[in-house]
Amino acid sequence: MTPAARVQAGIELLDTIIASARDGGAAADTLISRYFKTRRYAGSKDRRAVRDLVYAAIRRSGDRPQSGRAAMLGLVADDPALAAAFDGSPHGPAPVEAGEGAAPAAPVPAWLAPQLADYDTAALLGRAPLDLRVNTLKATRDAVAPLWPDAVLTPHAANGLRFAAPFAVEDDPRWRDGIVEVQDEGSQLIAEACAAAPGMTVVDLCAGAGGKTLALAAAIAGQGRLVACDTNRDRLSRLAPRAARAGATAIEQRLLDPGREAAALADLAGTADVVLVDAPCSGTGTWRRNPEARWRLTPDRLARLVAAQAAILQVAAPLVRPGGALVYAVCSLLDAEGAAQVDSFAGQCADWRAEEPFGPAGRARGHGRVLDPARDGTDGFFVARLRCPT
Numbered sequence: 001m002t003p004a005a006r007v008q009a010g011i012e013l014l015d016t017i018i019a020s021a022r023d024g025g026a027a028a029d030t031l032i033s034r035y036f037k038t039r040r041y042a043g044s045k046d047r048r049a050v051r052d053l054v055y056a057a058i059r060r061s062g063d064r065p066q067s068g069r070a071a072m073l074g075l076v077a078d079d080p081a082l083a084a085a086f087d088g089s090p091h092g093p094a095p096v097e098a099g100e101g102a103a104p105a106a107p108v109p110a111w112l113a114p115q116l117a118d119y120d121t122a123a124l125l126g127r128a129p130l131d132l133r134v135n136t137l138k139a140t141r142d143a144v145a146p147l148w149p150d151a152v153l154t155p156h157a158a159n160g161l162r163f164a165a166p167f168a169v170e171d172d173p174r175w176r177d178g179i180v181e182v183q184d185e186g187s188q189l190i191a192e193a194c195a196a197a198p199g200m201t202v203v204d205l206c207a208g209a210g211g212k213t214l215a216l217a218a219a220i221a222g223q224g225r226l227v228a229c230d231t232n233r234d235r236l237s238r239l240a241p242r243a244a245r246a247g248a249t250a251i252e253q254r255l256l257d258p259g260r261e262a263a264a265l266a267d268l269a270g271t272a273d274v275v276l277v278d279a280p281c282s283g284t285g286t287w288r289r290n291p292e293a294r295w296r297l298t299p300d301r302l303a304r305l306v307a308a309q310a311a312i313l314q315v316a317a318p319l320v321r322p323g324g325a326l327v328y329a330v331c332s333l334l335d336a337e338g339a340a341q342v343d344s345f346a347g348q349c350a351d352w353r354a355e356e357p358f359g360p361a362g363r364a365r366g367h368g369r370v371l372d373p374a375r376d377g378t379d380g381f382f383v384a385r386l387r388c389p390t
């Protein structure tokens, strides 16, 4: 492909990605793979170049751009050499017209900027390292770390290894043997905030595909009870093969019916030493991995998420035994989903006490702590640990 054809391909892909973000369709990565499946003439260098252009354009625009061409013209504003690709050649984009609009550069959507004013928003779009968690059911970090000379120890999480550059860890025998799992240090810390230990009853209420469930399984070391719940069948079904690889036996799974969660969990009422609510959220803390999510979030969607989080907290609290703990986490830096959500819970349950969820990582916010990509090098999270009255 010529440089102009690559830019035109990027524009076409951006048009599809913009429409899909607006209509709740497939993710950018899926759309890019589909696009190239039907364009076999594009070699691996072409595909990489187009992908880089597309992601550069996505990262540059906090708000959903008018069109793929406007998004690409934004890149021209930053790198005038790219203008030469707008040459009107048969497979290239039409020449730039005088006064033609480029998408404005902004790290975050304008409507969210005030809510993120306390954070270095550029860092929300930075490059994420690759973090692994050593599975203590099978190995120790001390034994595994020397096998990977490129790895450094994560500064806060007890079992984490960090790689500056990503690599195909799923091709590595240590991943296939369940000795390591891919998990951001922030997620590892949320599992640590549960302080799960052998003999405990632990409920992971929003387990998804089980990222944190597996860390909790390692913490209870096969002694105790671990119940993983979710309302999404597809996500929950991904837990079993991961658990098998990790050697995490006897995880109970419960697929919940939205709106009827409490009834399905009635037998666990007042029994859990710890309940983790890793709530569905806007994902503002994971934009560095998924920058196009900025184009999907709307005030309505955020309001629905905040209402769902509050409802899930009301399902979770009665499961905790007297003296047990409720850990609430979101991969978001928006107070509406984090500190304000827990303030509201604390307003209704004044006798619950907030505790420090973990050591020095992050900084205090409301009743909990935030982990921030710029300061902590993790994805962005809010986490609070609340102790049930005895």
Ligand SMILES: C[S@@+](CC[C@H](N)C(=O)[O-])C[C@H]1O[C@@H](n2cnc3c(N)ncnc32)[C@H](O)[C@@H]1O
Residues within 6 Å of the ligand: 187, 205, 206, 207, 208, 209, 210, 211, 212, 213, 229, 230, 231, 232, 235, 256, 258, 259, 261, 278, 279, 280, 281, 308, 312
């Ligand atoms: C942030 S994700 C969980 C990620 C997971 N804990 C992990 O570590 O990979 C939130 C999950 O909450 C689930 N969810 C949404 N509404 C729920 C509800 N009412 N009860 C339980 N889970 C729910 C979603 O399906 C989603 O899998």
